[in-house]
Amino acid sequence: MSIFEYNGSALVAMVGKNCFAIASDRRLGVQLQTIATDFQRIHKIHDRLFLGLSGLGTDTQTLYQRLVFRHKLYQLREERDMKPETFASLVSAILYEKRFGPYFCQPVIAGLSDEDKPFICTMDSIGAKELAKDFVVAGTAGESLYGACEAMFKPDMEPEELFETISQALLSSVDRDCLSGWGGHVYVV
C-alpha cells in the first residue's frame, strides 16, 4: 500500500464563470477502518482562497499550520491577502524544500483573483505545479474523479450548475473508492 492511501481522501476543484468550486469527502480512516466521518480537508486561507490537502492526515495538518503561519506573516508585512498564484508558489517552495523527505500530501489550491478570475492548481508531494483551465483532482479517488470530471465538466458554468456538477462528480467517484466517502463538503466562491 502507498502511504497516500493510509487515511484515504477525495479532492476536486472546478472552474466556472467568474467562480470556482472545491469539494472533498469527509472520511478519515486508518487503512480500511473508518475513524471519523466529519474530517476537514479543505481549509480557508482567506475569503477568496481555499486550500485542500489530500494524503496522510498528520502531514496535511502540519503543512496547513505552516502555510497559515507563512500567510499570516505575509499579511502583516504586506497588509493585503496573498494572490492565489503567489500562494501556489509558496506551497510549491515549501514542498520542494523537502524534496528528499517529502510531506505525504497532494495539495489542491483554488482561489479568485482581485478581478474575479478563478485560479485552480494541484501539485504532487514535492511541489510540481500543475495548472489547469478546467478541473483538478487529488486523493485516493483521483482516478475515478478524472473519469467523472472528464465526462461531466462544461466550461463557463454558473455557480448553481457548477455546484451540481462537482457534487455529482465527487459522489459518483467516492462510491467507487473504498477509502473515501461519507458525503462531502463543497465550497463555491
Added chain:
Amino acid sequence: MENSGGFSFDLCKRNGWLVEKGIVKPPSFTKTGTTIVGLVFQDGVILGADTRATAGSIVCDKNCEKIHYMAPNIYCCGAGTAADTEAVTDMVSSQLQLHRYHTGRESRVITALTLLKKHLFGYQGYVSAALVLGGVDCTGPHLHTIYPHGSTDTLPFATMGSGSLAAMSVFESKYKEGLTRDEGIKIVTEAICAGIFNDLGSGSNVDVCVLTKGHKEYLRNNLMPNPRTYVSAKGYSFSKKTEVLMTKVTPLKERVEVIEAGDAMEE
C-alpha cells in the same frame, strides 16, 4: 529553520522508517516521461517538446509547458521528475538574472550550462532532471544536453526523455547543416510527433521555441495533433439534484476603494 535555504532532510528518517516497517511503498512523483529535442539551424537554435505529464500510467496534465525560460536569449527543455526540472531551471534562471544585473551584459549559454551541471553533479543524480539547453549569445548559437548526473554534451542536434529514440530517428535521417527556419521547425515538429505517437510517455501537443540573434519566438501548441473530439457539445445533465444537508452563505467583504487624498509625498 524557515529561511536557511537549501533542502531540508528532517522527514527522511521518519519516511525511511515507514518504508522499512513495510507499512507502505515509497511514493511516486509526477514525471514528464517526455520527448524533448533541439537543433541548430542557420540563424540559431530551435527547441521542441511534447506537453504530457504523467504520474505512473495516469496522464495528470494534458497540456503542460516543458520549455522553460532561462534568460531572454536562452531557453531549456526539461525531462524527468517534474518538480526537479521546474525547480532547477527556475533557480538557475534567477542566478542568471542577478548575474546580468551585476555585469550589465547578456547571459551566455555556457554560464547557464555550468550552473546547471554544477547543481546536478553536486546531487549525484538524485535531482533527476534531464535537460536540453539552447540559446544564442555573443559567441553564436549553442545547444547542449545535460544528464541528471551532471555530464553534458555539445551537439548540433539533440534529443532527451523517454521519446528520445523515436525523435532521434527523425533527426538522424533528416538533419543537415544550414537548415532554414521553416525547415528546422518542420523537422523539430516531426521529431516530437514521432515521440508523441510512438512513445507512451509522451503525448498531446507540440511546443516549439525558435531562438535567433536578438530575437525569440515561443510557439506554444505549434501543432495540436490530438484534439478532444469525443465530447458531447450539450454536456451532461442531471435528473436528480444532490441532497444538500446544510448551506451556509458567507458574503465576501466589499473591496475598499482607496482614494488618493492630501498632499503628494515629497520626492
